[in-house]
Structures are given as structure tokens and as C-alpha cells.
Amino acid sequence: MSTDSNTKYVGKAPNRVDGPLKVTGTAKYAAEFDVPDLAYGYVVSSPVAKGRIRKIHADKVLGLPGVLHVFSHENVPGLAWFDRSYKDDVAPGGSPFRPLHDDEIKFNMQPVALVVADTFELARYAASILEVEYEVEKHETDIESKRDEGYEPGRGKTGYMPPQRREDADKGLEQSAHRIRHEYIHGAQHHNPMEMFGATVHYHPDGKLTIYDKTQGVYNCQQYITKIFGLSKDEARVVNLFMGGGFGSGLRPQYELFLSVLAALELKRSVRVTLTRQQMFSFGHRPHTLQTLELGTGPDGALLGLKHYALHETSRFEDYTENVVNWSGMLYKCPNVRLSYGISPLDVYTPLDMRAPGAATGSFALEVAMDEMAYEAGLDPLEFRRRNYAEEDQNKKAPFSSKKLREAYDEGARRFGWDKRPMAPRATREGNLLVGWGVAGGVWDASMQKAAAKATITADGRLTVASAAGENGTGTYTIMAQIAAETLGLPLEAVTVRLGDTTLPEAPLQGGSWTAASVGTAVKNTCEALGEKLLKLAQKMDDSPLKDAKPEDVEFVNGLIRLRKEPQQSVVLRDVLQVSGEREIEVDSSAMPNPVNMQKYSMHSHNVVFAEVKVDEELGTVHVTRVVNVVAAGRILNQKTARSQVLGSVVWGISMALMEETVMDHRYGRYMNHNYAEYHVPTNADVRGIEVYFVEEEDPHVNPLGVKGIGEVGLLGVAAAITNAVYHATGKRVRSLPIYLDKLL
């Protein structure tokens, strides 16, 4: 790839290559594939949280002409016996939920039946009148009542790190001149991507399936389905070309996949199953979490002791874990630290990773506590953070591969005008509004996973790169096209990217902010391997000026292969292909993280957020009028799509701070506001000026592209900065989210 200063596409801001498909309605999402002779399934959900199904009176609705079948535990054929067959790639410890497996109800809105009919209208109607009898048992759904029953999970899902301690936190706190201790809470939150979960299963005449599913990982879905139904990979192709938002909700296979495949196999017919918005609240969510933070500093404001405990819900059947407290041991320098963590089972569905899982939760508590501590110690909150800057990762006892958080502080403070901030709360008024400014930030993993890709160039000079990665709004098609075009010196328009299909080389789940690093590196390696092949062919041409060149001696620029040292010595790429007589040339390659570097360095992205709020004290309403979010996440591949991800993160942060919460009615163990009218997320009118800046880091250690991922880090600190700004405006410290207006009255 060309050097940094000299790139044509990488690091620039080209428009999304899939933009024209998305803005014209041409992009196809899972429930939109046109397949012949389609039947429709509609899911019936349990109205009780715990108990047993006594009887499903299916005979009545089966009498309606056009109703094909009512699937339930009463008639589901013998499937895989072991529940490990239902384990997907990111299943936490425990025993996964098996849809329609038996008569037991484990959570409210559990799917209990699938009604299949010739039309959607009929399936929905029949489902609405299906009579189901339940035996109701007593449920527990309130984490507040389980405060003392949290246990530390023995093992967690992939990526879970048990909490740590270093030196003596109690002693550090005892020696402190200033101390605080508070509890911080947020309720459950549901991902609610715009597109609801759905699957279209195409049943081919030979009995093979093409499964269009809403998922963040086609390979994960394929292994899940093939194990459960005893199919070969060749019999179950899983496709997802576009995903209407994921945010983590599609990391694990959801039950529309199981149900639609079951129905298609049994009825030997193509089937579509889509969930309703209400049913989007019937699976994983960010868990309701209670956290206690204790901080102490010396007279100079240097942290001496830190304790952070978090407790959150899990289901009765799986031990869901996330890294909530670990970040508190590494964001600031502190000699004495105790981090601890517990989970407690309730009669709910297993929680599920939701954008910046754990860190969004943990950084909210830590960063509000840091604000409280700064006031206690009489220091400006940003200055307090600077004094406790972590030069190395104390959790891992390793240097950061790169960290420009200090530069991000400088940039953000300058852009926001932080130096004009009066320290005292309630110091600024605008008419009847109180104005407040707050700051907060966060840290997130820069990860990489194994990924593979394939590149094919045809005689007309068109390049296709392919990998089973996904596109859920992050811009995967675009950045892969940029990397490929850059590596082989082709115009962006000459590159086609194919994604989201199990017939393509394997890619990791679309999550953890690792797609750019993992799949991007695989695409780069593959294009470089293709470049070497092309060079060999070029050397076979008569009088080739590249005869003795090694791969490192040449570069691919503007459709040419040329000598780096003598750029006038070149051959036209298209001529190489034509003369070679090959119709197309294809190579496969892959990428893996570098284990030595991973051992040696701590690899993380950071951010800092400055927020302004205006609070109407009489009404308790809060408006976020300005946000500056500065992100240090290595190199930025596409300024436009990266900025959009951070803008979206700020909207998520506003939502987390002021609006978003799934409220449980504990009498029924049922979420009350399970629709888009009562589960509040920001609309256009809620969003004012947001500014996004990147402090780019040159990081040769993190991965060959030098990228750290951008999908999650931007959310960190947003809710805390807003909460801190509300304190600065009003003098009221709110420690439970969302900040509804009654908390300010």
C-alpha cells in the first residue's frame, strides 16, 4: 500500500459505495428477498414470565383455510439432543435457550408457537386467536431485590476478563485526604435496531436452503443451524447482504432463524418469519446494572485508592458476563485498586452485548464518580483527569501500543472552550435556563480476529474482493473497497466488494469494533498476494521493465505496476492481464493478530467528550445543546463513515443519559414499554450541534493497518459528560439513568 501522505482513498472521505443502493431502496435486507411460493410464519409469545404450557389449542386455527401448521413443543420433531448443539460462537456459559423445546416458560414473551399460513395477514390473524393455556409460577425479575446474591461467574463468554485487584484499596482509601462513595444505576436497555429481526428461508427443489437472516455473523448462524438440524454446510447457506442496524443484537442467532428453518424443512416450502417491534424486546438486552464506586485522593488530587463493584442480572439458564469494572483499573493511574463483579439470575432472557458492552456501563459510573471526586478535591474535572493520566496499562502492566488521550484532551478543550468554564455549579443562566458543561471519557479494546478474504481480477481490470463479513451501517463495503483500490492502484469504481455469505471466506462476527482491523487486514494481504501474482505475469511479458524486480521494489499506482525507484519504468495492469491470456486471476489469503505484539502491548482506543446542557428548572427538562467528542483510535480509514459512527454514538449517549430504559412491571415480569412510542430514543429535534474530531495515532504495533476500530469507543463518556453537565447546571447530582425530569424537580 502507498505511504500515508500519499494515499488516494485510505484516510480520505469518499462517499459510501453502497450509498446509491441504500437511498433508493434497492439494498435488500433479510425479510425482503423475493422467493417463490413463500409461506409466512407469525410468532406467538408467552404472556407469563415463568411456568408451563398446559395445552395449545391448535386444532381451532388449523381449521382456517390457508393456515398450514402450528409449530409448538407439542409437535416439534426430534432435534439435536444435546444442548451444546444450540451453542453459538458467543454463547456465554450455561445452557442456551432452545425454542419450542419443551413446555417450560423461562421468560416473558418467550416464543411458544409459530403459526404458518399462506399469507402474512392470515398467519397474524390465526396467531392472534390461538388459545394457549399456561400454569403460572412465581417469578423474580427485580435485581434490586438480589443485591446480596451476586456471584462471580466461574467462566465467562469469549473476551471476559475476571476483575482484578492491585495492592490494598482499603488502605489507599484510608490514607486519602478526599473520599467519595456512591451508587450508580441504569435500567435495562434494548438495542432496537430499525430493522426488526426476520428471516427468509428459500427451500430449493433439492431440499437445500438459502437462509437470508438478520445477523451480525452468517457463519455463526450456519454452524448453529447445521448442528441443530443435522444439515451439511452445503445444505444451509446463510446470507446477509445488508443489516438494518445491529448494535450487538445480531451477535447471537435469534429465534426467527430457528423457527423459519424448522418450518421450511417440515413444510418443504419457503418460509418468512419476521418479529414485531414488541418481540424485539423478547431477547438480549443491556442488563440492568447497579454499581458502587469508591475513590480517594491525596491533597494534590492524585488517586490513592479505587474500588468498583458491579452487579447485573442474567437469566436462569446462562451466565452472561461483561467487562464492566476492568476499565476503572486502566483509565487512570492509581496504586491501590479493587475491582469486583457479580451477576444474579432472574426470570428474564439472557442479556446480550449492546454497543460498548460493559464499558458504556462502567465508564458512566467511573466518569461521574471522577467528576464528584474532582469537586470534592476542589479541582477542575479535566485538570483532575490530567493529573491522573495513565502512562501505561496498570491492569496488564504493559505500555500502550499508542495513546493520544492527552492530545485529545487538548483538542477537545480548545474546540469546546473549556477554559471559560466557571467551576461552581449554577453559575450560568440564559433566561430561565441553567447552563452546564461537563466532561468525561473512556477506553475500549482495539481487537483483531482471524479473518479470510478472496480477491479476483478479470481481464477488463475489474477487481472483486470477498469476505463473509457484514455491513450493518458501519461502512464495511466502503472501507474494504478503499483498501483494495489503494493496494492495487485501481480506481474505487473498479472494485466490487462482496460480503455476508457463507459461500465466501470466513470472517469473524461483526462486533467488538474489530472488523476494520481483521477483515481490512485480510483484504490488504489478499490484494498484496494478488499483486505478487500480477507482478510475476508482468515479468513474463516481452521486454518487461520489471524483469528483475522483487515485490517490494514495485508499487501499484493509477492502473500501473511501476518501479518505486524509477516510476517511469512501468507496465499497464490491464496489458498484463490481456497478454497473460488468463480470463481471471484469483487468490485467497487471511490475516491473524500478532501474538507477540498482543503480549507486549496494551491496545486500546480512547475518547473524551465535552457536553453542554440547558436545563429548565421549573420543568426539569434537559436539552443537550453542544457536544464535542474527540476520539483517538489509531488511523481513520474513512473520515466520513468514521465520523458518522461517532455522531451516532453521541446520539446513543444522549439517549442513554436522558431517554432510554426498558421498564419492567414486576407484577407480571414483563417489560411495559416494549414499543417505539414508549421506549424513547432521540429524534431529530433532540439533537443539536455535535462536533467530532479524530486525533490520529501512528500505531505500528496494533495491526498492519494501524486501525483500532470506531464503532464503540465514541459512545463512552457521553452519558457521563451529560450527567456531569446537568450537575454543573443545576447543582443536582443524578446517579441513576436516564435523567427523567422528575429527578431534577
Next chain:
Amino acid sequence: MSIVSTSSAADDQLRPPVPPGSVTLRINGQEHTLRLAPWTSLLDALREYVGLTGTKKGCDHGQCGACTVLVDGKRINSCLTLAVLQEGADITTIEGLGTPEHLHPLQQAFIDHDAFQCGYCTPGQICSAQGLINEGKAHTEDEIRELMSGNICRCGAYVGILNAVKEVAEKELKMASCTCYGSHGHSSNS
């Protein structure tokens, strides 16, 4: 322990529901005759019967705006109306505004301002923006923000949406107020 039973159906509910009937809809200038149950929403008619899946379903309850289409130039939530009620009306969906090869100015502006991520709310946002311009509104940023707030974007692309709509609205409203007013093709519905 208690026993509960859901929706014990009344006998008349178990009779076959009203059979499908014939409906003719004019969509993007083309007539489509469909056989569908009379309680089929316009949204489902478009997506499941005509194959125009550009119109999206985000809630099916009039809460999100993903299903916005233009009926006689006015923006409506197509999940909140029945297909049979729209016989004789002029229905415009996202597919009728432009194609990948011939983008509508709003579609181009959405791309230029990166006014979307996943793209799932986008057709609804664009139809809504066209409806807003047809209403002769969208004069100020606050007006656009407020009057585009029936369309949720969970990806949070609001900054881009505002800028894209503003860019096109400024041009269109300028044209509407010049001498060519009335010949520009947009009916004023306010």
C-alpha cells in the same frame, strides 16, 4: 400456581375470515392489480404483494416513520392505512423518486452528507423530506428538525439528515418562490 389462558377465540372468529379481493393501486405511475385480504396494510401490500421492498417496516404501528410514502404528494405512514383505502390515489415510494443510476436530488444529498448508516430508515426519511418540501416548509434548521422528527433513525444520522434536507430544501424553496412558481410540479398541501 394459577392457570391462565390466552385469547379464547369466539366462534365467529373461527369462521374463515373475509376472502381476498381485488385491489388496484397506482404506484409510481403504474397500475397494479392485486388480490389481497381487505385488512392488508398499504405497507404490506407494497412489500409482500408488489415486491417494492424499498418501503421499510420498523414498527408497524405508526411510531417510527420507516414506512413513509407519498400519497397524492402528502407523506403518510403506510403501515397506518389499508391498501383498499388507497385505490385511485397516486402513491409514490422511494423507488419512484429515483434509481441508483438516476438519483433524486434528496438521494444524492443523503449520500453526500452521509445521512445514514444502516440505511433502513433512509427511504422513509427521504420520502418524508420530499413531503416536507411539498408542504412548503423546511425554512429553518429548527423547522426541519422538528418536522422530520416523525422519522426515527436508530443509527443516529440526524446531523447528516438535517444537512441533506436543508441543502435540497433551500434550492427547491427558492425555485418555488421565483416566477416559475406553480409549474414546478410540487402541489402545495398546506
